[in-house]
Ligand SMILES: [Zn+2]
């Protein structure tokens with residue numbers, strides 16, 4: 001058969017139509033006949049268009065799924081939509097389109113894009129989190145958490161735009177101002193919010209990281225550990241002078257408490273409000289508002305004296321009480337003792353405001369610092385000095401003794417605190433899951449009975465972006481009767497954070513049509529934990545932590561038996577343009593549709609897999625995409641012209657087969673280890689190069705064999721091209737349903753060094769010699785080579801330059 005041109009458009013359109021016409025093509029058998037493998041990619045937000053980051057994420061996942069199918073696994077490979085969220089509401093405000101209509105049409109478009117890319121998903125599992133069939137189970141879980149005290153109400157601060165008179169999400173706060181009013185600073189307001197008690201699982205979330213060490217990236221585990229932020233220390237009470245109120249502080253270094261020279265409250269601490277009157281009240285409000293706008297960890301440390309003092313429980317000394325913007329309400333107790341001599345942050349704050357610095361701990365082998373000479377805090381452990389009865393003890397001894405004293409005297413205790421906060425899930429938004437509770441004037445907060453779920457999100461609304469939560473303006477939704485006493489009551493108008501939707505969707509994929517439960521535990525069990533989860537490192541903390549929390553809650557509800565939902569996690573790097581993140585505002589977006597049109601989906605997939613190891617960031621590079629396109633074209637022509645060729649002596653069979661088996665070994669190892677598909681693709685390119693070089697000497701049988709195995713290896717990476725060639729070769733069935741080619745270690749073994757023979761610097765032949773063959777033997781064999789003889793016969797050989805195991809260059813004259 002003469003070679004065929006690589007017509008990527010015709011090939012890809014043909015196959016995406018054929019595949020779409022075969023429902024159930026990528027369906028898991030789920031009958032236990034084969035070992036199961038669950039490949040999960042983070043579900044997209046239906047923004048309207050796929051971006052290159054999606055293409056990369058899903059190309060990695062699809063390559064893995066196809067490889068595992070070929071390895072004989074029963075693969076579950078689902079896809080769905082994280083369909084609630086703010087952009088739909090913003091679009092509603094800006095374009096007068098209903099969020100639902102906007103979302104549904106975006107999903108339809110993006111689904112087409114995914115199919116055009118050739119990703120092998122089982123669309124029977126598809127879920128969309130904005131459908132009542134899905135979000136009713138968010139509500140059900142919420143009720144279960146309420147029953148267990150894991151969902152509760154708490155006053156918390158929210159971002160408030162006075163111009164819109166509405167609550168803003170953090171994403172709607174742009175450099176401290178409202179996203180719609182860029183000169184209106186955002187304020188902080190206190191609202192009753194629904195909160196999930198993630199801290200009830202803090203220690204377990206920390207401990208179970210141990211179960212993930214083999215399968216998760218270390219940097220993600222470190223980020224999770226830091227986010228949970230366990231510290232051991234002491235809680236103890238300073239006593240406010242005048243009122244006798246207790247100010248409970250948390251410290252990890254109680255041994256330094258004799259060096260405490262002030263008490264500092266978080267701006268949101270209830271006492272701050274009480275102690276600040278008149279001008280101070282205004283300063284406090286400004287500080288609270290400011291804190292909502294900035295990242296507290298990176299802001300300039302500021303504070304002011306409240307005019308009040310408190311008594312140190314250990315030393316009996318009076319300490320001034322300050323308010324400081326660097327003290328976090330969510331950490332410890334929201335109040336600290338400042339020990340500037342032994343804490344660098346306190347040191348900077350106290351130096352700035354002239355608060356005394358008093359050293360009380362000395363180095364084990366040194367003297368106590370002089371205050372006047374201190375340039376920075378001494379934060380190491382050491383020996384306590386001037387610490388009353390604990391003087392002379394080591395840090396550890398003093399801590400133990402002081403904890404015991406606090407316990408005995410009743411003013412404190414040893415304590416553990418976590419940086420992790422409970423999860424605020426209330427959103428004053430429309431496009432989310434309604435929180436299933438009712439507010440009754442008589443009974444208070446009443447849960448909606450399970451039988452009345454779902455609380456359906458009404459569709460007849462107007463979204464203006466101003467004033468109260470949109471649901472509060474829908475009378476038919478708002479007014480209801482109390483499930484407990486039957487009186488007139490009002491529904492909760494807050495909706496849930498969309499991170500709720502994404503905390504358990506991967507369980508629903510396995511049993512998506514279940515109308516009686518979130519899922520059937522027996523159906524879900526054999527697929528969990530997920531064998532491989534793949535997504536961006538931007539979700540390394542929140543989404544993954546919430547999913548881990550949700551799994552533990554489900555385990556305690558008796559729905560699953562596992563502690564952790566994901567056995568292995570892979571975080572891919574970003575796709576950038578010239579080192580910059582692609583974004584609409586920068587106008588540097590590379591549109592996948594356009595690239596598919598020009599180069600084809602297979603080229604896009606190969607490019608994203610080839611450009612860098614998948615965990616690293618990569619740059620979109622058009623010339624490299626062109627390189628992938630040319631590679632596919634060469635490969636296509638090679639296979640088509642060799643399909644039924646009857647030519648060839650077989651002289652080069654050994655070399656071709658050796659390279660083939662080396663390539664299979666390499667690609668298999670890449671799939672089985674770190675997915676460095678960039679080296680897999682490089683190996684396939686090298687293989688094709690060698691095959692083209694030796695093509696003339698191949699026997700018909702070897703032509704067939706190398707072509708077939710090359711196509712099979714290409715299958716997971718460029719499925720359209722591979723499938724089309726499979727058909728050209730007269731084969732039936734799907735490439736991903738064929739067994740993965742095995743490699744033969746003996747055939748792959750390099751027999752010896754391949755020495756290139758040059759005549760006057762030009763490549764004329766090659767030969768294999770045993771490794772380490774001496775120069776004289778190499779020279780002799782080079783001169784005897786048949787192909788070389790043609791170029792040297794009748795000429796004078798001046799010398800032969802040998803590079804051991806690599807080159808023999810024959811220099812001739814005449
Ligand atoms: Zn505004």
Ligand SMILES: [Zn+2]
Nearest residue numbers: 440443482485
């Ligand atoms: Zn009632």
